[in-house]
Amino acid sequence: xxxxxxxxxxxxKRRHPVLGGLRNSFLAGLIVIAPIxxxxxxxxxxxxxxxxxxxxxxxDRFLPEQYIGINLRGVGVIFFLIFTVLVGWVAKGFIGRSLxxxxxxxxxxxxxxxxxxxxxxxxxxxxxxxxDRNFDKACLVEYPRKGIWxxxxxxxxxxxxxxxGIPVNEQKVxxxxxxxxxPTSGFLLFLPRSDVIELDMTVEDAAKLIISAGxxxxxxxxxxxxxxxRAPAAASAPPKDAAKDPANxxxxxxxxxxx
Numbered sequence: 151x152x153x154x155x156x157x158x159x160x161x162x163k164r165r166h167p168v169l170g171g172l173r174n175s176f177l178a179g180l181i182v183i184a185p186i187x188x189x190x191x192x193x194x195x196x197x198x199x200x201x202x203x204x205x206x207x208x209x210d211r212f213l214p215e216q217y218i219g220i221n222l223r224g225v226g227v228i229f230f231l232i233f234t235v236l237v238g239w240v241a242k243g244f245i246g247r248s249l250x251x252x253x254x255x256x257x258x259x260x261x262x263x264x265x266x267x268x269x270x271x272x273x274x275x276x277x278x279x280x281x282d283r284n285f286d287k288a289c290l291v292e293y294p295r296k297g298i299w300x301x302x303x304x305x306x307x308x309x310x311x312x313x314x315g316i317p318v319n320e321q322k323v324x325x326x327x328x329x330x331x332x333p334t335s336g337f338l339l340f341l342p343r344s345d346v347i348e349l350d351m352t353v354e355d356a357a358k359l360i361i362s363a364g365x366x367x368x369x370x371x372x373x374x375x376x377x378x379x380r381a382p383a384a385a386s387a388p389p390k391d392a393a394k395d396p397a398n399x400x401x402x403x404x405x406x407x408x409x
Contacts, residue, residue, distance in 0.1 A: 285326070
């Protein structure tokens with residue numbers, strides 16, 4: 151009959167070193183292969199989806215499959231890129247702009263279509279027109295309460311009605327606070343500049359830290375010294391009265407007499 155003390159005092163079996171080495175090698179190889187494999191699979195899937203959508207719209211005489219007898223993956227992507235460049239080139243011209251304004255005027259007369267078109271147009275302009283609309287820097291803000299810090303991104307300074315409506319006599323900034331592990335969703339906050347601590351890490355490194363839930367730190371973290379912490383002005387130096395207090399000068403004399 152066994153007792154609980156027998157299990158506690160029994161020697162634990164050690165894992166075989168060969169099996170442990172194989173396990174570690176397998177995990178290391180999985181870490182290398184998984185991102186590469188998922189990236190290739192994603193690209194292959196997206197290219198196939200574009201080919202399946204574009205190639206049926208292309209006349210057969212323009213398809214290389216009719217001449218070489220092989221279905222080449224990615225031909226639809228090439229046709230899509232050429233067509234997109236041509237549309238953009240025409241849209242930048244006078245005739246293209248006129249046609250675009252006329253088409254948008256027609257769409258505005260349709261009740262349901264105009265809502266869908268305006269929403270999709272705004273999303274497309276936000277996503278693809280990011281030349282001058284990138285986040286400036288990564289920062290730290292106290293959220294959701296004092297004493298708890300979160301990584302955020304400074305987008306711009308507050309302007310107009312928002313700047314005037316916040317009762318703070320200093321510059322206000324708009325900050326995007328992403329969620330983990332999906333940084334595309336989050337909260338838009340407007341804070342005084344003094345409540346924002348800018349970080350030296352890049353926006354890309356901060357995004358990696360957020361996506362990995364704090365597991366992947368940017369290179370170089372921990373090599374530099376600690377950041378300077380702002381302390382209240384009253385605590386930075388001892389009071390002047392305390393420095394001139396005669397009781398403080400008398401303390402060494404009392405110690406010598408006792409000794």
